[in-house]
Amino acid sequence: MKRSPAFAFAVAAIGIANYSLMDAVMKGMxxxxxxYSAVLWRSVGAIVLLGPIFLMRRTPWPSRQALGLHLGRGxxxxxxxxxxxxxxxRVTMAQGVALTFLAPLIAxxxxxxxxxxxxxxxAIGGSMVASLGVLAIAAGQAQANASTDVVLGSVAVFAASILYAGSLxxxxRQAQIADPIEVALFTSIVLTLLLLPGAPxxxxxxxxxxxxxxLxxxxxxxxxxxxxxxxxGLAEAQVLAPVEYTAFVWAALLGYVVFDERVSAWTVGGALLIILGCLLAIRGRVAPAPQTEAGA
Incomplete structure (x- = not known):
């Protein structure tokens, strides 16, 4: 059954909201x-949860092409x-998430x-408007006296955003040839195998x-x-990339509730521009992506 890109956008938005909740838990851990430890054991937990589901569904073992994609994205x-x-x-959740907004633009x-x-x-126009929001947030942060630790944290998040763009x-490509459960499971397996050697x-x-x-x-x-x-698996990367911006609202809210992190007026203004950019980016009709088992 075919579904519109707007429906795919809504599903992705729910996924981002869940990720924001996980971010708060993972920051605390x-x-x-x-x-290192928090990411390693979360990945192990994901294998424990998803592995039995993958086996019970009797999903065929991934093809060589799929395994290559799983390894690369992992x-x-x-x-x-x-x-x-x-x-x-080292930085607030709102600031950290704002820096990751570079990833969809690169993607x-x-x-x-x-x-x-x-x-x-x-998509270009919406992303440009959203980028103005990111610049507004950066301007607000520049007015504060950032410590070396905060600067290093910002650099780390910036580097993470570049790698995340590639993973998007x-x-x-994964979603076109692999089941979503398979994608999530094998990403966790690869991550666990990467981190285990350094665990001692x-x-x-x-x-x-x-x-x-x-768990x-x-x-x-x-x-x-x-x-x-x-x-x-339903829509093009350029249609879904702007949905990442909705994470800012969740990050600001969870940062305040869980970690007592304050959000400045610059940050609020930037968030409004980001949301506007998201709405602009999904305007117009876009042909649905080819349907696959992952996106059916």
Missing amino acids: SIAHGA VLAGSSVVLFFWGLV LFLAAAFLGETIRRA IMLR WFSAMPDLAIWPWI GAALVGSVSAVLLAWAY
């Missing part, structure tokens, strides 16, 4: 136990997520370069009291990964 996404949560410990052009997608005028493009030096076996938080983060993150993989 990273503060307490370190970003490396990109894994490196991105470790850098992101390391940086998020628009990567989609044209590697996927052969035509960049629509509405690979997600689009950078991590430790979590206490039993921590495991409910690990909770893994559950929310896995649901988000499945929703995004499904959405990217």
